[in-house]
Amino acid sequence: MAVYEHLYGAYEGESQSALSRFLVIPRYALRETFKSKLLTTIFILCFIYPLVATILVYLHHNANALALLQINVRELLPIDASFFLTFVQMQCAFGFILTVLVAPPLISRDMSNNALPLYLCRPLSRAEYVLGKMSVVVFLLSLVTWIPGLLIFFFQASLAGFAWLWANLWMIQAIFSGCMVWIILLSLLALAVSSLVKWRVVASGALLGLFFVPTAFGEIINELFLTRSGHLISLWATMKSIWSGLFGLFVRQTGQIRGRVTTPIYDNELVDIALLEPPLWVSWLVIALICAVCVWLLARKVRAYEVIK
Amino acid sequence: MTPTTKSSPTIQSPTTPASHPASTASTASIPSLSSEKMIVFEEVSKFYGEILGVNRVNLQIAPGITSLVGPNGSGKTTLMNLMTGLLKPTQGRIQVLGTSPDEPEAMFQKLGYCSQFDSFPRGATAREFIEFYLRVHGYTKYETAELTHQALERVSMLEAADRKVSAFSKGMRQRVRLAQSIAHNPSVLVLDEPLNGLDPMARAEIIRLFRQLADAGMYLVISSHILHEVDMMSDSVVLLHNGYVVAEGEVHGVRDEIEEHPIQILIRCDRPQILAARLFEHEFTVEARIHNDRQGLFVKTRRPDDFYLLLNKVITEQNLQIESVAPVDDDLNAVYQYLITSEGGQTR
């Protein structure tokens, strides 16, 4: 009878390629996220609006279906820039809910039990770790936002013919970059918050708070001071102006009041004053600033040891 | 089921039940003391809900170093928390030098506890941390500064006194906590694994400090896992397992009482077979095994005194070249092995 010695042995097999090693973190994280039933249901719910949009596009180009439902084609929503603008806004809102559920445990679970040294003592740099975690959010959100958007766009183009496609070609770039800006902003923000806080629930709360509290505060300031600059600190308002800018539908003036103003021309007379939205470049600047702060926070917190000066 | 019946009755060293407190067999040099001068546990048991902390513990701790030894979760920390009033016993009575743990004002004048919680007020330096809690005792500013200085000097942490504790290594944090527990010169010192994380030099220093405090009549109750250090520094040992006191008393005393495990000795010499043959001619040699490098002999005997004298005779007659002679299991490690590991069996 042969007695086999199962001793500790080195590994002689071939090692993974760098890419497949990079994909380890997203693969494990995705498997972990889709374990929770709540998230999978919400993920499916996100596809309701794209379905509705597809039906709408289909109805536009199908005469007898219209006749069947006795709807006149003119009453239908026209498929144009504003259609896709509302599509992007809807899907990005759904994307935010998804992120609030997906992102927090990504880093906070590793931070709470000091697992970072285990990651970083392996052939994995800090950037690869963060990018790996980020790719989970980017992948999920892309599935929900610009991928269905472009599919619907090409579905419409195939039905509407070449002329329509040639005329609206610029819209592809608008849909894609609109969604990508939101995806990158959200993933950086979510991961930064997730690395600051050890408990998952608190991280989700903080992310929600970061979104709703400044927006509410911005509205209060707008009401109290009768201006529109409160929108600068409200994330949603800034993104809306960026999206409308991308789709060429940006309107500066969004309100008017009668007020007494003393300027060189008028001395304390009652006159109409226009309430102007912050200009587009300022919105882009705000978003860039937030991303920079998040990257800086991640660089400081994602570290294998505590540095105490 | 009283603990004493679990293992042979004589294991529990002759501490008669506490109904009439008698002197323990710890060290003969301490005269019989009334409960005023002892730390007494009477039928103490503690349950966290249904989880057993300790069960019907009867102990009398005399001045000097008493070590609590036992696997993780055997109730060492529970006993210490009970003794210092951080936990209330489910039933039974505890007396520390005449006062009970639930009168904090009286008891903590003379008791210091260095626990395992490695936590400090945020941003405090070592000096601030100690002065922080000394002020609560009611000392004046001058007294606090003086006591803090002395305590830090004892654990040789004076030069790092004004640096932030959060930047300290594990060993240095441990020393600061130790200093905090002895700052108000208590007469009873309870320490939960005080040497955890200390470097060898610091361990020797701190053990000498404990020895110094014990010789000055202080009561030191120390829990530790490093058995050879416990052997070296403690006057009496309490072995705990699954919440029961398995054995208690001076190490050698406890060892002699484990009848079913005869004393084992390793003799390293040049011709072990001859030595074995001659030793077997006498009935008190129970077992002999040749060491696998054929240069040594493991011998087990029930009557060590006669055995050693026979050994002298055999060695001189056979003129054997002796390399070394050493009892293999006369220390706490062996006692731990026989009483806890073999009986308890670790569940993986």
Add this chain to the structure above:
Amino acid sequence: MTNVIELEQLSVTFGKRPILKSLNGALGGRAIGLLGPNGAGKTSLIHTLLGFHPPTSGTARIFGQDITTDAKQVRATVGYMPESDSFIAKMSCVHFVRLMAELSGIPAKHALERAHEALFFVGLGEARYRPVDSYSLGMKQLAKLAQAIVHGPKLIILDEPTNGLDPPTRSRMISLIRQIRDGGRARILLSSHLLRDVEECCDEILVLKDGRIAANCNLEEERKANRKFIELETRGERQGFVEAVGNLGCEYALSGERRMKLIMNETIEIGDLYRLAHEHAVQIRRLNFKRDSLEDIFLKAMENGNITEGANSSINNEKAVENGNGRANDGGL
């Protein structure tokens, strides 16, 4: 014996405080013990070797690979077991070790086999399917060891593996480390404060003292028995025996009522001691040659670190504390 670690003027400073001051040396032992007082820079050295932070100047090579330029290759061949608790919560141990294996470059299809192999080796039986945060301290250490060896590294760095473990788990951990060392496939760098554990596991030691190398020696050579000193522990009336030994012409010192230290000159054999013991009916309970224990080597390293500390006076007391079994306050040699 190819060198495991080569240090070339490796120095590290945090902010203004210099932590490692231009370390030089080559370590070739199968298991290297890293010793030093608190705050001597042990953990910083480990972190630098792992590339957690770049050295301020100089560099080091592990199996010939430079830790700054090809850090990734170095980390692929190194396994690290951190000192503090580190695991990923709410994840079964098998899943956790498998993730770590894949992160170290083992393809997905082999990773599960390797994970079970490592867990079988460290002895985590059924518990491997439970989440790691339900483990006791001892089992967490074993899980950490499993993740350090799962990808078959050539060098395993263990930071305080036996700290805080109870005796049975500690001896289990030590036997595992010895098995890995004797397996010959991987070298070990063990940082610990428990000298007995280092003595049992390591064959080479590196002692650091506030950022400098205080000693770097092979343990076997240092600990050869020096024939001259003998320590005895007797039982029974020893006065006659002591005089007899005295007039045999060898110096002796009594410490406590049972222990005795002798300096043997060439003429006297141990046989003579036994002949006298037999004549005076004295039991020799313990007899051994004086060997430098790791503690003595450590103290010597600390002492020549800074002579001014005047540690000589405490050396004897030190030895008394280390070897004596009873109370520690009996006089030295």
Add this chain to the structure above:
Amino acid sequence: MSSTTEITEQSAATNVNQPIVNRARASSWSLWTRQTLAVMSLEIKKNFLSRRALLLYLMAGLPLVLLSALALFPPPTDELGSFSEMSQVYAAIYGGLILRTLIFFGCAWVFMNLFRGEVVDRSLHYYFLAPVRREVLVVGKYLSGLIATIVLFSITTVGSMFIYYFWLFPSESARFFFDGAGASQMLAYLGVTILACIGYGAVFLLIGLFFRNPIIPALMLYGWEWINFLLPPFLKKISVIHYLTSLVPVPMSEGPFAVLVEPTPAWISVPSLLLFTGVVLFLASRHIRRMEISYAGD
């Protein structure tokens, strides 16, 4: 409680080195006061300087910032009422914003964290191991929390009143304050603020001790205090806000549906609040005596 003098010689006798500390104790009362003062000074440092205090500064400063911002960048509208409605509008600001939300949540944050903060930081056992009565601990911490909240919210009350009045009608306000009813109104508001801190402080101290996760009970209390204006008179009495609103100099109009009830006079509501606080402190110290240290995982 054996007097402390006996203990001192006993511990001095077994003192290790020469007894450098001759702690002659006049009586236990003087010891208790000194210990309470010591605990208070330590806690005040924590309440004012620690990161945790940031939220308190934020809340206290909010009305000041808002009002001064309004004063500096006045919105270009002209429907600012006459001076007479000023006190009415300020009462609304004080009652709605300052009293019901800022002071409520400020006290909740400070007093709940008095003990819960120590449990989270795992430093409560250092206090329990000091030779100090648990009652002294409770009183010391409570007073330190009180000082923190009273100081900050008084500044808020007085500051917001001044900015609000002097921003719009500087001249009339000056006359109103120096010889009109202004000064007495401000003192009344100050009194209400202090009483609010005392009352709410005691309630949240209790909540912080009895509940492992006190956020839900705090929110439930907020709901109960918020619907107070709809409650029948008897139910109104079982709340802190009722006594406070009956003490406010200018009654805030609580909307059309409010069940109006005549405010309880000052000489009843003030002592009843203080009595309530005393009972709460007694309950808290009794609970602390039995409290055990178990820093379970978070």
